Amino acid sequence: MKLATWNVNSIKVRLPQLLDWLAAARPDVVCLQELKTEEAKYPRAELEAAGYQSAVLGQKTYNGVAILARSGMQDLSTGITGFEDEQRRVISATVDGVRVICVYCPNGQAVGSDKYAYKLRWFEALRRHVAGELRRHPKLAVAGDFNVAPEDRDVHDPKAWEGQVHVSAPERSAWRALLELGLKDSFRLFEQPEKTYSWWDYRMLGFRRNAGLRIDQILLSAPLAGACTACSIDKAPRKLERPSDHAPVIAEFSAAA
């Protein structure tokens, strides 16, 4: 089984690239973020023709998340339990016995801003939500754009980014609180090349300079982490014309998963 996550930054603009990538990478389950479109305009039929069912929580202009799966999805749910949120950032489904939670965590804009405060509140609500889901689903994955670079090695220039949004100590604590529920960052279960990132700024030739951050992750409960055989970031789509600013992350599992 292959599970992927990709912030596509507009499903409408990226659909041709997404279809090509699905055909090449052949993931079984894909979490998508930043659809930037409402459900009525979501390209459900095109993805069905490519072999994927969709569970969609759309929103015009901002946010919007979806889960794609080759096999059926059960127990669909949206949002975070007990957390009222106009911003559509979370969708969950069970696929082949695995609980998949697709997340588009808030950006936070700047340390000390209202959006930063919202980001920290949102992470605490997510932590509580995931704790509840873990009690019901031993095999659980939280995949998406976390908008946090967990460690300095996930940052191209830690000195320049020190204390900034995405790397600040409160954000990293909020991210680590998810791991403290018993989750593992699948990327760090394996040897990885130095300076591997999942996002690069569109400006200043960010990708060419590899000026990036690793802010997209796939977190796994212990039983799934035990069955995980690989995790990598696929930079190929970021090299195309008119790319998303994020690259997909893919985790692979043995048949036991």
Place this chain on the structure above:
DNA sequence: ATGGCTACGATCCGTAGA
């Protein structure tokens, strides 16, 4: 130098992303 791209929905610029 606090910008620099990109997407969106609205106009012929503002908001947001990270």
